[in-house]
Each structure stands twice: as C-alpha cells, then as structure tokens.
Amino acid sequence: MKILFVADPLSTFNSYKDSTFAMMREAARRGHEVWACEVPELMWVSGGRVTAREARRLVLTPEAVASQAGTKLAVWHSIEERRALALADVDAVLMRKDPPFDSEFFYATHLLEQAEREGAKVFNKPSALRDHPEKLAILEFSQFISPTLVTRSDAAIRAFHAEHQDIILKPLDGMGGMGIFRVKADGLNLGSIIETLNKQGAETVMVQRFVPEIAQGDKRILLIGGVPVPYCLARIPQGSEVRGNLAAGGKGVAQPLSDADRRIAEALAPILAQRGLLLVGLDVIGDKMTEINVTSPTCFQEIMEQTGFDVAATFIDALERGVAERAKA
CATH class of the missing domain: 3.30.470.20 (ATP-grasp fold, B domain)
Incomplete structure (x- = not known):
C-alpha cells in the first residue's frame, strides 16, 4: 500500500513523541510505501488532478523501524525520491497537519475533497474535518459537557461569570492550551481577558464553567x-x-x-x-x-510506552480496513 502523509515539515518531527512518526514506523514495518508532503505543496490546475508538487518517498532507517515508543533518534529517515504525485494515485492520503484550523487548513480540505472526487481515499474525510471544528463540535453532544457559552458579547460573558463564578475562557482557534484563561469568583482581569480574546467583539470566544x-x-x-x-x-x-x-x-x-x-x-x-x-x-x-x-490527534506514543497497547498498529489495522471498504464502495 502506498500512503501519503500530508503533514508538517519532517524537520519538526520528534521521533520519541510524534504520533505521525509512530504511524509511519508501523506502516514501514508492514512494507507499505511511506510518502510525505506539506499542505502548501497541494495544487490543482484545469485539466489535471490534485497533486502534491514535490512528494517525498521516505525510507525509515533500520533503527527507526526497530525503535520503541519514546525512542529519540537523531536521524530516522532518508528521502529516496522526490516527484509530483497525484493524490488519486496512492492508496491512502492521511491528513495530519497540526492545528490551528485556519483559512489555509479550510482551503486544503476543499482541495482534498476534490482529490476524493478524482478517486483519492482521504482520512480523515475532508468534509468531516470541516464539519467538526475542534472546540465547537462538542455543542452537538451537550449532554456530556459542562455549562458552556459561545459568544462575541462582553455582556454575555460577564453574565456567565456572574452565574458560574469560576470559568475558563478560550479562543476557538487555539491549540496546545494556547490562549486559555481562568477567572475565579473575584473576576480579576476579566475585562482585559475578554478584550484580548474577543478583539473588541470581532472574534468569538468559548467560555466554560471550570471543572475542578x-x-x-x-x-x-x-x-x-x-x-x-x-x-x-x-x-x-x-x-x-x-x-x-x-x-x-x-x-x-x-x-x-x-x-x-x-x-x-x-x-x-x-x-x-x-x-x-x-x-x-x-x-x-x-x-x-x-x-x-479531528485534525491531528496525538498521544499514540505515550500510551504505548506506558501501557504496551500498540496504538499505531491499531490505527494502521483500521486504515487498511478503511481503504478496503472504500475500494468496494
């Protein structure tokens, strides 16, 4: 199977913790071809197909293939080939670009959806990536969430704080805990935090009751x-x-x-x-x-290292089944 990873630059990968590396390692162990490109390399031109302008075929080093979760490697791959590669010409395309979910990510999902129309098998499905923004997707399942407010309104946030006393405020496009604030009952700096996050009413904010x-x-x-x-x-x-x-x-x-x-x-x-x-x-x-x-979930290696449960193998099993099922559809 030929797998194309649409991901962040390879130079940013950390072999001891990256889940995408763990996926690549398991794919290589099974004899699958591993290719990689970055989102800016995706393109489409009239009369053609969605293509990675310079996809790279990776060969993992023997040390990388044999490595265990949590292993730090200075060198983990070589690049054996560089060429333009139509997404429909590989068996599976894995969208593994880290957040934020910004305009460029949104445009990339449209290119990936066009690739699907041309026959590509993309995981996660591009339309599903668009339909499930990572913070707002919880609203559909409100029975499982704490009291939550989504608004641009300064007054609505202040009223929510007055009701719940201890709250968390966060931007909708943050990642890794970036831009998260806690405000306790005293309301210290609430006004300044609102101004910082909602940009004077120009941007929407999520507010939730603090969960101790x-x-x-x-x-x-x-x-x-x-x-x-x-x-x-x-x-x-x-x-x-x-x-x-x-x-x-x-x-x-x-x-x-x-x-x-x-x-x-x-x-x-x-x-x-x-x-x-x-x-x-x-x-x-x-x-x-x-x-x-849904954009690029992680924690494969930490779970594997501490419990022995092989998350990457479970994922590649599911990917192989998914490719087979879509081939039949």
Whole structure:
C-alpha cells in the first residue's frame, strides 16, 4: 500500500513523541510505501488532478523501524525520491497537519475533497474535518459537557461569570492550551481577558464553567475506526498551571478508561466513524468533554510506552480496513 502523509515539515518531527512518526514506523514495518508532503505543496490546475508538487518517498532507517515508543533518534529517515504525485494515485492520503484550523487548513480540505472526487481515499474525510471544528463540535453532544457559552458579547460573558463564578475562557482557534484563561469568583482581569480574546467583539470566544477535576488530568481518549482505545492519557497540570496540555508543561499519565470515559467514547465513536472520521481524540476532564479533536490527534506514543497497547498498529489495522471498504464502495 502506498500512503501519503500530508503533514508538517519532517524537520519538526520528534521521533520519541510524534504520533505521525509512530504511524509511519508501523506502516514501514508492514512494507507499505511511506510518502510525505506539506499542505502548501497541494495544487490543482484545469485539466489535471490534485497533486502534491514535490512528494517525498521516505525510507525509515533500520533503527527507526526497530525503535520503541519514546525512542529519540537523531536521524530516522532518508528521502529516496522526490516527484509530483497525484493524490488519486496512492492508496491512502492521511491528513495530519497540526492545528490551528485556519483559512489555509479550510482551503486544503476543499482541495482534498476534490482529490476524493478524482478517486483519492482521504482520512480523515475532508468534509468531516470541516464539519467538526475542534472546540465547537462538542455543542452537538451537550449532554456530556459542562455549562458552556459561545459568544462575541462582553455582556454575555460577564453574565456567565456572574452565574458560574469560576470559568475558563478560550479562543476557538487555539491549540496546545494556547490562549486559555481562568477567572475565579473575584473576576480579576476579566475585562482585559475578554478584550484580548474577543478583539473588541470581532472574534468569538468559548467560555466554560471550570471543572475542578482538571487536577486529575485533561484526558485524551482516542477513537480509532469507531472503537475506543482502552487507555487514555491524562495530561496533569504541573505547579500553579491550570492547563494540562503537554505543550504547556503537563505530565502525561496513561490510565484505563473510567466508566464515565467509556460512556462518552462509546456514545460518540460510531457516530463519528460513520461520518468518515477514522481517528478522533476526545478531551475529557472528570466526566465532562471539552473538545473533539479531528485534525491531528496525538498521544499514540505515550500510551504505548506506558501501557504496551500498540496504538499505531491499531490505527494502521483500521486504515487498511478503511481503504478496503472504500475500494468496494
């Protein structure tokens, strides 16, 4: 099978933690061809097909193929070939571009959808990526979330704070905990935070009642092919930090799914899989879901390293089934 990863620059990969690297390693172990390109390299011209202008065929080093989760490698691949590659000419296209979900990401989903019309098999499905912005997607499943407000209105945010006293404010396009603020009952700096996030009413903000169970971690639950991975990664805030995100210094602790985790995961998994979302990352604090991640869910290697559960192998199994199913459709 020939797999094209649409991802961030290879120079930014960290072999000891990147989930996309773990996918590539497992694909290479099975003898699949691994190709890579970046979003700016996607193009379409009249009379042609959606093409990666300079796709690169990667050969993983023997050390990389044999490596275990959490292994740091200075060199993990060589580039054996560079050429233009039509997306419809590979067996699977994996969209693994990290957030933010900005205009360029949005345009890329349209190019990927055109590639689908030309015969490409894209995972996650481009239309599903567009339809599930990672913070707003939770609104459809409001039975699993804490009290939440989405607004541009200064007055609405102040009223929400007056009602709930301890709140979290976040931008809709942030990632890795970027731009998240907590405001307690005293309302200290609430006005300044609102101005920072809503840009004087020009941008929409999400506000949620603070969930104190964050002290036990912001749990990343992975859904693969409509089935929950039995372990999650609890990202636990350190020191005085309120954010558990690994990018914000949180400590990742793998643990079995709780009953509440499983209820949420089993309710959403078949629905999201039916929509063409092969891989989803749910963020849950306590028993409240805070995000549905579909662009480039991570935590494969941390879960594998701590529990022995091979998330990457589970994912490539699901990808192989998905490719076969779409070939029959």
